[in-house]
Amino acid sequence: MRVFCLQVGPKRYHGMQLRLDRSNPVQVVPPRIVKESSATGESMTLYGSWSAAALAQQEHWTALEESLARQVKAPLDASWDLRQIERLDHTGAQLLWNTWGHAWPRQVLVLDLQRSTMNRVARYAVVPPKPHRSTPKELFLKLGEWLMGVESHAESALRLTGQLFIDLLQFLRDPSKAPWRDISGHIYRIGATALPITALVGFLIGVVLAYLMSRQLRQFGADAFIVNILGMALIRELGPVLAAILIAGRSGSAITAQIGVMRVTEELDAMRVMGIRRGYRLVLPRTLALALVMPLLAAWTTAAALLGGMLAADLSMGLTPEYFALALPKVVQLSNLWLAMGKSMVFGVLIALNACHFGLRVLPNTQSLGEGTTASVVTSITMVILFDALFAVLFRGVGL
């Protein structure tokens, strides 16, 4: 037997411990204020550290805030002695300046360094400008802006699709010059590396569906119909849709991020300057790869789901795999498989075009990159489901 030893390096552990240790802030002398009243008036003497680090410790702040509120009634008439302060920084100075109501008191005793800090705060203290609030007119204009945005999305999507057809023509006219290396690279990255995850998800869905169905079917004594239900649902619907949703999340986001990063790092501009068409080099290879890979992945996911369903049916109702395999071709017509494959190819093209569309629209900043990636995935998944519904309506006479 082999023993696996989980080694935790001392440094790493050390680092982790420190990161969790937030209860040990920098040691400082707490800021204090002492009031003395005499015949000539009140005098305030300040002690301790009036620095950001000291003030931002909860117990110090609570105590100081309370004593300021209790002792300081007429700040400008008092005499203030700051000379005993251990450290006065701009946060402390700002606190004093706010306590004084943005004016100098009758008498202030300060050291040179403190005076320059106080002077800076006094000179620069301004009310932060109010954040801009939108008026109804601006909101109305924003609606227009949003509509223009929708229009611009539609326009660039149309342009992208048109460009794809032109590039496809060029591809067919001279296939030897096509970016084959890119295409095969994308096939590997989008297709081959997605095999494990799609198989796992498909298998589990198959098991769960078969198990739930068997409970229901047994009530009617219709055990054998599990083949019909699983076969139809998985081959015609769930296999292609599951694979498409997984790939939209996995590769759609990757494509958008990839192209988006190229925008951020000015690689897209560099390509343009070199006279390389991004439609031909970026969009076409990805679209072709996805169009080819998507049906294969859908078939693979369906196969994994059927395997899962077969096993679950065997375990939960004793339906042998032989029976399952023999009955399947009889109850599900072959045309369903062709429909599923065709549908998957459309999903693949949709995901690729959508991902490229959002990738090319990324602006050269990181926030836009994140927004573009999110929008790409959400739109891809929505489109896949919309088109699936469309297929269901259009091909309702096929294979049922």
Added chain:
Amino acid sequence: MRPAPLAVVIEGLSSGFTTRGVKAVIHQDLNLSIARGEFLSIVGGSGSGKTVLLRQMLGLETPLRGSVTVLGEPASELGRAGTSSRVGMLFQHGALFSAFTVLENIAFPLRELGVLPRNLIHDVAMVKMQMVGLDPSAAHKMPADLSGGMVKRVALARALVMDPPLLLLDEPTAGLDPDASDAFCMLLRSLHQELRLTVVMVTHDLDTIFELSTRIAVVADKHVIVDAPPREAIRFDHPFVHEFFLGERGQRAMEVLHGQVQDV
């Protein structure tokens, strides 16, 4: 907290990376100490480990051997709450949080401690904003709408918001045009004097080095070969020093220094 006489002490530091099984040693037995109030420039060729040295001082890298002590505490202890009150760092590209406005960016270290009231924090941030030469009207702009020079100023204001005694700068003038670069140098110098900061700067820009430094540390051959005031550092006998300071560009930039010599 008694102030330590030295702001940064590095003793016998070794650092390196392992990439794909290949060990690359960057520093070996490197020693450097920085006194309070200094303006130290770290210079060295590309890949000589200047930025890594800065990251060691910030505790972003772990030493293989040796120790890095910052303001009397090991550098690895930085990174806990309230560190902004000890060390401020100006990253090369500003590293502003792109989802926050300028004011929120500057106020962030203070606000994150969750104790002081919002108004006070905003007042402090507004003062810092003007100290670095920004107009109050820029408070609600987003980082994406700022010019390169403004990004650096906002980043500097954020680094200084809790008045740390030690400020680290990574290529503060990189990517700025000559005017903006000169203005930023002036700002750094006046802040260094007014706030009595200890500043450690990594840069390639000879003009900036001679304008600002009170000391120059040259990193070559995996350790600090010389750590001295500018006029002594450039006389040190080493191929890198010859090439870097005594080349044509170096001669031009050093006119500043010669001017100072005649003034004295």
